[in-house]
Amino acid sequence: MSAAKDRIALAADLPLAQALSVYGQVAPFVGVAKVGLSLFVEHGPAAVVAFQERGARVFLDLKLHDIPNTVGLAAERAGQLGVAYLTIHAAGGLAMIRAAVEGAAKGAASVGKAPPQILAVTVLTSMSDESLASVGVAGRALEQVDRLAGLALSGGAAGVVCSPREAQLLRVKLRAGAVICTPGIRPEGSAADDQARAETPAAAIHAGASLLVVGRPIYASADPLAAARSIEAEVALTLGRA
Numbered sequence: 001m002s003a004a005k006d007r008i009a010l011a012a013d014l015p016l017a018q019a020l021s022v023y024g025q026v027a028p029f030v031g032v033a034k035v036g037l038s039l040f041v042e043h044g045p046a047a048v049v050a051f052q053e054r055g056a057r058v059f060l061d062l063k064l065h066d067i068p069n070t071v072g073l074a075a076e077r078a079g080q081l082g083v084a085y086l087t088i089h090a091a092g093g094l095a096m097i098r099a100a101v102e103g104a105a106k107g108a109a110s111v112g113k114a115p116p117q118i119l120a121v122t123v124l125t126s127m128s129d130e131s132l133a134s135v136g137v138a139g140r141a142l143e144q145v146d147r148l149a150g151l152a153l154s155g156g157a158a159g160v161v162c163s164p165r166e167a168q169l170l171r172v173k174l175r176a177g178a179v180i181c182t183p184g185i186r187p188e189g190s191a192a193d194d195q196a197r198a199e200t201p202a203a204a205i206h207a208g209a210s211l212l213v214v215g216r217p218i219y220a221s222a223d224p225l226a227a228a229r230s231i232e233a234e235v236a237l238t239l240g241r242a
């Protein structure tokens, strides 16, 4: 990961035609397109291919969580699609994380493509300390994030997905080079929407984030191209100063 645009993933949570249109506009400043569950359930691999045809590296956000064999098989298919990133839930355990990494590598190798980087979700930001307790996880969410991030990296994952507020802790604790992917990005002066703990692009990069997932600040902007240009410039400037 180097150029600022490769640090920005567009989360165009829109119907496919509109999502492709937004990506087409902002592609000079955004190198990655996130294909999430709704696009994939509706269109399958065609959604991935459509973004790839427009020059995007694809972040396939399926948050896989099942027995190791099943996750391994799904990751193998994702590897064959040539996606750049694939998400899983670290809570699936070490064997499942390993199966995802191995499956993705096998699938990619079978078609001569580079393997996807496996990013593990630690604790969903929708989970509070109380909701974690209700599913049997004692202690604070941050401790669980720390524990699961360590597990993810031990299992061979390339990195984790976490809030920008957690990035700082994980950047210190995880090995150098681990990918830290953060949604919840809001440029100065933009609407927070439903993100309770948002950070600016500069703050997220300072905290150690390597990949920023940005949705509404770009696609719901009156001028998506200008919004993307401004975010890319902020990331480039911050990286230059780091």
Ligand code: C5P
Binding pocket: 011, 013, 036, 124, 125, 126, 162, 183, 184, 185, 193, 195, 213, 214, 215, 216, 217
């Ligand atoms: O529009 P916005 O920038 O808030 O979009 C953020 C994207 O990141 C959405 O696709 C959302 O589902 C995703 N996401 C998130 N918080 C998480 C994990 C994923 O906002 N903890």
